[in-house]
Amino acid sequence: xxxxxxxxxxxxxxxxxxxxxxxxxxxxxxxxxxxxxxxxxxxxxxxxxxxxxxxxxxxxxxxxxxxxxxxxxxxxxxxxxxxxxxxxxxxxxxxxxxxxxxxxxxxxxxxxxxxxxxxxxxxxxxxxxxxxxxxxxxxxxxxxxxxxxxxxxxxxxxxxxxxxxxxxxxxxxxxxxxxxxxxxxxxxxxxxxxxxxxxxxxxxxxxxxxxxxxxxxxxxxxxxxxxxxxxxxxxxxxxxxxxxxxxxxxxxxxxxxxxxxxxxxxxxxxxxxxxxxxxxxxxxxxxxxxxxxxxxxxxxxxxxxxxxxxxxxxxxxxxxxxxxxxxxxxxxxxxxxx
Amino acid sequence: xxxxxxxxxxxxxxxxxxxxxxxxxxxxxxxxxxxxxxxxxxxxxxxxxxxxxxxxxxxxxxxxxxxxxxxxxxxxxxxxxxxxxxxxxxxxxxxxxxxxxxxxxxxxxxxxxxxxxxxxxxxxxxxxxxxxxxxxxxxxxxxxxxxxxxxxxxxxxxxxxxxxxxxxxxxxxxxxxxxxxxxxxxxxxxxxxxxxxxxxxxxxxxxxxxxxxxxxxxxxxxxxxxxxxxxxxxxxxxxxxxxxxxxxxxxxxxxxxxxxxxxxxxxxxxxxxxxxxxxxxxxxxxxxxxxxxxxxxxxxxxxxxxxxxxxxxxxxxxxxxxxxxxxxxxxxxxxxxxxxxxxxxxxxxxxxxxxxxxxxxxxxxxxxxxxxxxxxxxxxxxxxxxxxxxxxxxxxxx
Numbered sequence: 001x002x003x004x005x006x007x008x009x010x011x012x013x014x015x016x017x018x019x020x021x022x023x024x025x026x027x028x029x030x031x032x033x034x035x036x037x038x039x040x041x042x043x044x045x046x047x048x049x050x051x052x053x054x055x056x057x058x059x060x061x062x063x064x065x066x067x068x069x070x071x072x073x074x075x076x077x078x079x080x081x082x083x084x085x086x087x088x089x090x091x092x093x094x095x096x097x098x099x100x101x102x103x104x105x106x107x108x109x110x111x112x113x114x115x116x117x118x119x120x121x122x123x124x125x126x127x128x129x130x131x132x133x134x135x136x137x138x139x140x141x142x143x144x145x146x147x148x149x150x151x152x153x154x155x156x157x158x159x160x161x162x163x164x165x166x167x168x169x170x171x172x173x174x175x176x177x178x179x180x181x182x183x184x185x186x187x188x189x190x191x192x193x194x195x196x197x198x199x200x201x202x203x204x205x206x207x208x209x210x211x212x213x214x215x216x217x218x219x220x221x222x223x224x225x226x227x228x229x230x231x232x233x234x235x236x237x238x239x240x241x242x243x244x245x246x247x248x249x250x251x252x253x254x255x256x257x258x259x260x261x262x263x264x265x266x267x268x269x270x271x272x273x274x275x276x277x278x279x280x281x282x283x284x285x286x287x288x289x290x291x292x293x294x295x296x297x298x299x300x301x302x303x304x305x306x307x308x309x310x311x312x313x314x315x316x317x318x319x320x321x322x323x324x325x326x327x328x329x330x331x332x333x334x335x336x337x338x
Numbered sequence: 339x340x341x342x343x344x345x346x347x348x349x350x351x352x353x354x355x356x357x358x359x360x361x362x363x364x365x366x367x368x369x370x371x372x373x374x375x376x377x378x379x380x381x382x383x384x385x386x387x388x389x390x391x392x393x394x395x396x397x398x399x400x401x402x403x404x405x406x407x408x409x410x411x412x413x414x415x416x417x418x419x420x421x422x423x424x425x426x427x428x429x430x431x432x433x434x435x436x437x438x439x440x441x442x443x444x445x446x447x448x449x450x451x452x453x454x455x456x457x458x459x460x461x462x463x464x465x466x467x468x469x470x471x472x473x474x475x476x477x478x479x480x481x482x483x484x485x486x487x488x489x490x491x492x493x494x495x496x497x498x499x500x501x502x503x504x505x506x507x508x509x510x511x512x513x514x515x516x517x518x519x520x521x522x523x524x525x526x527x528x529x530x531x532x533x534x535x536x537x538x539x540x541x542x543x544x545x546x547x548x549x550x551x552x553x554x555x556x557x558x559x560x561x562x563x564x565x566x567x568x569x570x571x572x573x574x575x576x577x578x579x580x581x582x583x584x585x586x587x588x589x590x591x592x593x594x595x596x597x598x599x600x601x602x603x604x605x606x607x608x609x610x611x612x613x614x615x616x617x618x619x620x621x622x623x624x625x626x627x628x629x630x631x632x633x634x635x636x637x638x639x640x641x642x643x644x645x646x647x648x649x650x651x652x653x654x655x656x657x658x659x660x661x662x663x664x665x666x667x668x669x670x671x672x673x674x675x676x677x678x679x680x681x682x683x684x685x686x687x688x689x690x691x692x693x694x695x696x697x698x699x700x701x702x703x704x705x706x707x708x709x710x711x712x713x714x715x716x717x718x719x720x721x722x723x724x725x726x727x728x729x730x731x732x733x734x735x736x
Binding site for chain 1: 535541
């Protein structure tokens with residue numbers, strides 16, 4: 001396993017694109033000539049991580065494919081807020097059919113383009129519900145056949161479009177409309193849920209990666225890497241949801257960063273089932289730093305904090321850190337004290 | 339030239355001559371022989387420029403075709419029964435998106451209880467999807483309808499379902515004339531999609547439509563389906579000019595001249611029914627048959643015209659809506675408002691429909707003793723005994 005060295009541009013400034021860099025090191029987003037795949041004027045909430053993630057990912061894919069891209073979208077927030085008839089925010093070829101079938105539709109698009117002899121690449125995309133739950137069968141089929149599709153999951157850890165219900169990507173202890181913060185085990189229960197990146201790896205697909213909207217360079221590099229490969233590929237992007245998480249709309253990027261830095265959301269790449277690189281945690285934080293900024297975890301804090309629940313969440317983060325080796329000797333502030 | 343060939347293999351040959359570009363299916367009896375044969379052709383390289391995709395479900399099969407059709411490829415699948423129900427959400431989506439997919443439905447009953455044999459319950463469950471639904475009387479007609487289906491679908495940008503009776507047709511070996519490939523090419527030009535998923539001209543397909551426009555979108559789809567009532571006879575006439583064979587169209591009458599009683603039906607039972615009517619005609623009864631080839635859009639005017647002079651109409655069909663009546667019977671009764679329409683349900687779950695039973699039914703219709711709704715060859719005693727047993731065990735007074 002190789003370790004990704006910490007690059008200069010990751011230190012000190014998190015400014016989008018980082019204009020102090022040479023052109024080739026700048027992000028796609030900093031390029032005024034970028035596609036703007038999903039244009040302004042859509043109906044996403046303020047601070048929507050999914051809108052941001054989709055723009056980053058698709059603009060990078062458009063650059064990587066020289067504009068030869070078709071996108072299939074599952075039903076969900078991203079579809080609803082981007083295409084209120086007769087308007088559309090998409091400046092790219094875009095198709096939506098149903099909630100659970102985006103991976104299969106993407107397979108069909110790829111098959112048609114292949115038979116037509118056109119070198120147009122295909123991305124399928126969905127939220128976590130459309131990926132880990134209702135679209136899971138179709139996604140597993142697409143993986144198993146090794147169809148030439150990059151599937152992107154914008155994971156905001158719940159059914160936000162329908163009013164914040166639990167999905168199989170909702171983390172333990174999180175309150176949703178269907179996992180109320182009451183009873184002996186408030187919020188979503190422990191010991192359930194699907195780890196889609198690892199399930200994707202078990203399919204032996206060529207490329208699996210995770211990313212967050214906090215690390216733009218990393219996300220764009222992974223899209224670029226994915227588009228340089230053929231066959232089934234999977235990218236899982238953590239996209240905080242101010243509405244569903246009960247967080248400030250100005251805190252989206254920060255929360256995505258804290259999710260990675262606490263170990264709650266491991267950021268890594270894998271090829272054919274083997275982890276090939278991880279993004280090390282530079283400044284390790286306790287999970288409380290991440291949790292306390294979100295109302296979906298409010299029941300863990302307050303006058304009678306649920307320390308035992310927080311400890312179980314910390315244990316999950318620690319297990320991720322151990323599993324992927326996210327903390328190394330050079331990492332500063334790597335140990336958690338107090 | 340007639341070839342002795344199994345129905346399913348004949349369909350595969352006909353579909354291959356239509357040059358499909360993406361074929362995607364999930365196996366279900368009695369559709370399997372069709373997709374096996376097409377899969378083999380692709381694997382052997384006999385079907386150039388065609389992708390054959392094995393998927394994990396019928397839901398995925400229809401979804402793959404939604405993608406391939408939107409990206410401009412001529413797309414085909416086949417299914418039956420539970421498979422159609424499992425893909426139903428995508429079946430609606432295909433029609434809503436105006437994608438000219440062609441699908442064979444090897445008609446089979448729907449469970450529970452599970453049953454693999456023929457009836458028309460599956461087709462009726464897809465009645466309101468917005469697809470054109472054509473019913474084949476014979477394997478020859480099924481073959482011809484597939485070739486017409488691609489032309490119809492692509493002319494109207496509406497998907498077409500060709501219904502053929504499972505096992506009775508799909509597994510029957512009989513003489514079929516397969517149109518030469520060059521004739522099919524002359525009849526069926528390459529697919530020119532109305533709307534295309536293409537980065538050179540990026541469009542958004544499948545946008546969300548709210549209350550301000552949804553009704554209009556649905557009415558436009560309805561009107562386009564009604565346009566098919568003009569297009570179907572035109573395509574059938576063009577096909578006849580090419581092949582010398584009358585196949586398809588809206589409805590087809592048999593011995594309806596001076597008929598007092600007509601039996602309306604769909605699919606392979608029409609052959610047996612015509613024999614039964616011949617026998618009753620021998621007895622001097624004025625009876626005839628009306629075959630409905632196009633079930634959706636429902637050819638109301640054609641039915642009314644064909645049965646204008648008929649006093650009593652019997653609708654014989656292989657499906658019904660429980661708690662209601664026959665599905666086709668309801669359509670026919672609406673078309674013939676004010677006239678006597680009796681509903682006979684037959685052949686459920688593959689129960690044989692014999693010529694003798696049909697002759698008796700026609701005789702009762704002539705005598706005016708057919709009830710408003712009845713089930714052909716029903717074991718009344720068994721039904722009564724079971725109702726009595728269940729009633730007694732639960733203490734329900736009957």
